Amino acid sequence: MQLAIAHDTIARWQFGVTTVYHFLFVPLTISLAALVAGLETAWVRTGKEKYFHATKFWGKLFLINIAMGVVTGIVQEFQFGMNWSDYSRFVGDVFGAPLAMEALIAFFFESTFIGLWIFGWDKLPKKIHCACIWLVAIGTMLSAYFILAANSWMQHPTGYTIDPVTKRAQLTDIGKVLFQDTTLVVVFHTLTAAFLTGAAFVVGIASWHLWKAKRKPASADQRRTASMRTSLRLGLVLAVVAGLGTALSGDTLAKVMFEQQPMKMASAEALWDTQAPAPFSIFAVGNVQKGHNSVELEIPGILSFLAKSDFHSPVPGINDTAAAEAAKYGGKPSDYIPDIFVTYWGFRLMIGFGMTSFVAGAIGLWTTRKKWFLAPEFRTGEDEPPRLMLTRTRELGPTLTKWSWRIGILTMGFPLVANSFGWIFTEMGRQPWSVFGLLTTADSVSPNVGVGTQVIAFSTFTALYAVLAVIEVRLLAKYAKAGPDVDERPPAKDPRLRGPGSDEDADRPLAFAY
Amino acid sequence: MQLHDVWFVLIAVLWTGYFFLEGFDFGIGVLTRLLARDRAERRVLINTIGPVWDGNEVWLLTAGGATFAAFPDWYATLFSGFYLPLLIILVCLIIRGVAFEYRHKRTEERWQNGWEQAIFWTSLLPAFLWGVAFGNIVHGVAIDQQKNYIGGFGDLLNPYALLGGLTTLLLFTFHGAVFAALKTVGDIRTRARAMALRLGLVTAVLALAFLTWTQVHRGDGWSLAALVVAVLALLGALAANQLAREGWAFILSGLTIVAAVTMLFLSLFPDVMPSTLNPAWSLTVSNASSAPYTLKVMTVVAAVFTPLVLLYQGWTYWVFRKRIGVQHIPSGRPAGPAGPAAPAAPAAES
Numbered sequence: 001m002q003l004a005i006a007h008d009t010i011a012r013w014q015f016g017v018t019t020v021y022h023f024l025f026v027p028l029t030i031s032l033a034a035l036v037a038g039l040e041t042a043w044v045r046t047g048k049e050k051y052f053h054a055t056k057f058w059g060k061l062f063l064i065n066i067a068m069g070v071v072t073g074i075v076q077e078f079q080f081g082m083n084w085s086d087y088s089r090f091v092g093d094v095f096g097a098p099l100a101m102e103a104l105i106a107f108f109f110e111s112t113f114i115g116l117w118i119f120g121w122d123k124l125p126k127k128i129h130c131a132c133i134w135l136v137a138i139g140t141m142l143s144a145y146f147i148l149a150a151n152s153w154m155q156h157p158t159g160y161t162i163d164p165v166t167k168r169a170q171l172t173d174i175g176k177v178l179f180q181d182t183t184l185v186v187v188f189h190t191l192t193a194a195f196l197t198g199a200a201f202v203v204g205i206a207s208w209h210l211w212k213a214k215r216k217p218a219s220a221d222q223r224r225t226a227s228m229r230t231s232l233r234l235g236l237v238l239a240v241v242a243g244l245g246t247a248l249s250g251d252t253l254a255k256v257m258f259e260q261q262p263m264k265m266a267s268a269e270a271l272w273d274t275q276a277p278a279p280f281s282i283f284a285v286g287n288v289q290k291g292h293n294s295v296e297l298e299i300p301g302i303l304s305f306l307a308k309s310d311f312h313s314p315v316p317g318i319n320d321t322a323a324a325e326a327a328k329y330g331g332k333p334s335d336y337i338p339d340i341f342v343t344y345w346g347f348r349l350m351i352g353f354g355m356t357s358f359v360a361g362a363i364g365l366w367t368t369r370k371k372w373f374l375a376p377e378f379r380t381g382e383d384e385p386p387r388l389m390l391t392r393t394r395e396l397g398p399t400l401t402k403w404s405w406r407i408g409i410l411t412m413g414f415p416l417v418a419n420s421f422g423w424i425f426t427e428m429g430r431q432p433w434s435v436f437g438l439l440t441t442a443d444s445v446s447p448n449v450g451v452g453t454q455v456i457a458f459s460t461f462t463a464l465y466a467v468l469a470v471i472e473v474r475l476l477a478k479y480a481k482a483g484p485d486v487d488e489r490p491p492a493k494d495p496r497l498r499g500p501g502s503d504e505d506a507d508r509p510l511a512f513a514y
Numbered sequence: 515m516q517l518h519d520v521w522f523v524l525i526a527v528l529w530t531g532y533f534f535l536e537g538f539d540f541g542i543g544v545l546t547r548l549l550a551r552d553r554a555e556r557r558v559l560i561n562t563i564g565p566v567w568d569g570n571e572v573w574l575l576t577a578g579g580a581t582f583a584a585f586p587d588w589y590a591t592l593f594s595g596f597y598l599p600l601l602i603i604l605v606c607l608i609i610r611g612v613a614f615e616y617r618h619k620r621t622e623e624r625w626q627n628g629w630e631q632a633i634f635w636t637s638l639l640p641a642f643l644w645g646v647a648f649g650n651i652v653h654g655v656a657i658d659q660q661k662n663y664i665g666g667f668g669d670l671l672n673p674y675a676l677l678g679g680l681t682t683l684l685l686f687t688f689h690g691a692v693f694a695a696l697k698t699v700g701d702i703r704t705r706a707r708a709m710a711l712r713l714g715l716v717t718a719v720l721a722l723a724f725l726t727w728t729q730v731h732r733g734d735g736w737s738l739a740a741l742v743v744a745v746l747a748l749l750g751a752l753a754a755n756q757l758a759r760e761g762w763a764f765i766l767s768g769l770t771i772v773a774a775v776t777m778l779f780l781s782l783f784p785d786v787m788p789s790t791l792n793p794a795w796s797l798t799v800s801n802a803s804s805a806p807y808t809l810k811v812m813t814v815v816a817a818v819f820t821p822l823v824l825l826y827q828g829w830t831y832w833v834f835r836k837r838i839g840v841q842h843i844p845s846g847r848p849a850g851p852a853g854p855a856a857p858a859a860p861a862a863e864s
Contacts (some may be wrong), residue, residue: 009789044752058815063615065610067614067616070568070611071610071612072608074575074604074608075604077578077610078593078604079584080576080593081578081589081590081592081593082594082600082601084592085590085593085662086590088582088586088589088593089590089661091586091587092582092583092585092587092590092804094808095582096582096584096586096589096804097583097808097811097812099579099582099583100579100582100584102579102581103572103578103579104579104580104816104823105815105819107572107575108569108572108823108827109574110817111569111571112568112572112827112830113826115564115566115567115569115830116833119564119565119834123833123834145637164690170804170805170807171805171807171808171811172807174811251817327680336518390826446590446594446662447595447662448595448663449594450596456601457597457601460601460605464605468608468612471612475619475620497833502700508842508845509842509844509845510838510842510843510844513557513561513618514561514618
């Protein structure tokens with residue numbers, strides 16, 4: 001039995017590590033695809049070179065990132081069968097469907113049109129080329145949708161029956177799986193968080209360039225500054241809109257979860273006993289054995305509001321919920337309590353890091369505003385770094401200016417941290433279940449895969465991912481620091497798909513080659 | 515024909531599509547060491563599959579996802595049973611995808627050389643291991659009453675499966691050489707044809723041995739017909755290659771793969787993973803499949819989207835129909851999507 005415990009522990013660790021790692025690339029891919037699509041559309045419509053340069057620049061970073069997203073995604077699809085074969089047998093009838101749809105509908109879209117976009121600069125008419133990146137962007141979002149539908153079914157199974165003979169889940173209503181409220185809210189929350197991630201990334205890199213241009217105006221290229229300034233504004237607007245969306249959808253999601261998985265939300269708050277009104281915890285040190293917190297700092301009533309939209313409703317606590325689950329499914333109450341430390345702090349770090357980015361975006365959006373809100377002498381040109389303005393006539397002092405730009409740069413990765421903790425929270429908050437109320441994680445693991453084999457796989461993936469992370473980050477940094485290649489010109493004339501002019505110089509080098 | 519039979523056919527189609535398409539891009543990867551003489555030629559080869567390899571690989575993901583949805587037990591038994599070979603394949607596919615994308619992003623010799631080595635090995639190993647895996651699927655493995663594979667890693671490396679691995683490796687490399695002859699121009703094109711001949715002859719011997727073994731072990735009349743088609747197509751591909759009819763050679767080398775994979779699936783049916791311990795424990799299309807409702811839903815999805823996928827993937831091949839040669843490869847400066855730009859790379863590096 002000793003062996004069996006270690007057995008699912010390693011599979012859990014592998015799933016956690018590979019999933020969190022994969023999800024570093026996913027939100028950036030989703031948001032950068034759409035951002036690049038937007039920028040290319042702006043270029044196609046206006047013909048302005050700053051949009052062309054921005055498209056190319058963010059496109060490069062997007063490609064470095066999506067390569068990692070794609071390859072780490074392959075592991076995600078296959079490790080269900082490798083490490084979690086009993087889970088796969090139990091859920092395949094339901095869970096396999098959105099996964100197969102993801103591959104057939106979304107992956108083919110992304111992978112085919114990304115190839116056309118990368119290699120098609122001199123082959124496709126620019127409108128078609130631009131349509132390709134839009135299709136990639138749609139593909140990435142569809143992919144997120146299907147996989148979140150699958151995950152939502154694990155959080156809140158619906159549209160199934162348990163087959164009396166095989167004792168396995170059997171799909172009865174695909175509509176419920178694809179369109180249940182958990183799915184819809186989670187999709188909204190994940191996509192807005194993804195856009196916040198891309199926004200912070202763009203703001204960070206654009207800030208780096210603009211702050212450099214500000215400090216060393218002599219060495220700055222005005223065209224580069226123009227393209228970075230546009231990117232900065234785009235990023236800031238997106239950070240505010242997406243940040244707001246993330247907060248709203250997060251609030252809705254919390255209300256859904258209070259209904260569907262009260263234990264997850266109680267443990268997010270380390271709320272041991274049912275309370276009415278329930279307070280929102282700011283800080284707590286808990287004692288799991290005794291089932292209460294030894295130290296706590298809280299705001300009265302807020303948790304009731306988060307759960308039920310009023311300040312008085314009772315919110316069920318961990319102890320009561322655990323007792324109820326034990327009565328329903330058997331065993332001891334303590335079997336049903338997730339790791340409170342991880343869920344409590346995961347929840348806080350998610351909100352803290354995510355909302356810091358939102359606030360930083362809002363402040364940045366205000367201080368970098370232009371024209372109408374500024375006295376004429378403070379206005380800056382499109383190709384200069386903006387002045388950071390507090391009011392119409394008041395600029396931030398040198399220290400505040402320096403730190404504002406630095407915060408823009410330093411918060412670049414904050415949403416990535418928030419995303420990771422969000423997933424850690426929601427997956428660990430569901431424990432001991434892999435499919436809530438139906439199958440425990442301990443019963444999900446492959447019975448025939450030995451611990452030695454799992455250790456090999458886990459250490460292989462961890463080592464490989466670590467090496468690739470170093471390579472990827474250094475490559476991103478190199479290309480991000482280099483900035484847009486402002487000497488590059490868009491194709492002199494629009495390429496044609498066929499007919500005369502599509503192939504005038506047969507020996508011309510490829511516009512892009514691996 | 516029941517729905518689970520339809521899905522058996524669809525899974526077979528997905529794997530066939532995967533081996534047809536990724537077959538030649540694995541082959542191209544192997545040929546970067548066998549055929550290309552220098553970096554420029556290696557880049558020519560890599561760029562023949564540049565715009566399409568990613569889309570080709572999705573056939574695998576779709577085959578995996580469709581197996582999960584339509585035959586959960588097949589998916590669970592296969593992936594937990596063939597754990598280590600699959601782990602190696604996954605590691606290869608991870609490195610390979612990154613290698614294509616990152617190789618040209620820096621100009622340092624060590625960097626480029628490292629990724630080029632990676633492309634070779636991560637194309638060669640999966641090309642071999644998929645054959646081993648399918649050899650074992652068709653041959654049957656130690657599956658217990660709970661549908662779990664209880665053999666070890668060593669049991670998967672039996673002579674029949676190893677022959678299967680060599681066959682797919684050579685067949686894919688041959689298919690890749692034929693594809694290279696079709697897609698390149700200049701000196702490398704002529705050499706690709708010459709290499710296709712040599713690879714094709716070895717492939718013919720291996721394929722004949724492997725498929726005959728399969729036929730004797732599990733075959734019936736239908737699989738025999740597929741075997742004959744595979745062998746004839748391979749000989750036809752060789753002949754067309756000799757006549758410098760590269761399009762025909764490619765169609766026929768593709769047909770060889772289609773017929774060979776079809777033959778494997780025909781000899782498998784109605785099992786999906788036979789048990790060598792007790793025939794009653796074998797996974798079959800009926801005891802490993804999902805319930806009819808799921809199959810119906812997935813049939814509708816597949817019927818709508820598969821033609822669409824074929825259409826736009828086909829269009830991609832048409833857009834990039836032009837042959838390429840060393841003259842089309844931009845100079846050694848790192849070509850980001852921004853074309854021949856050298857971000858912060860001192861010229862001395864190259």
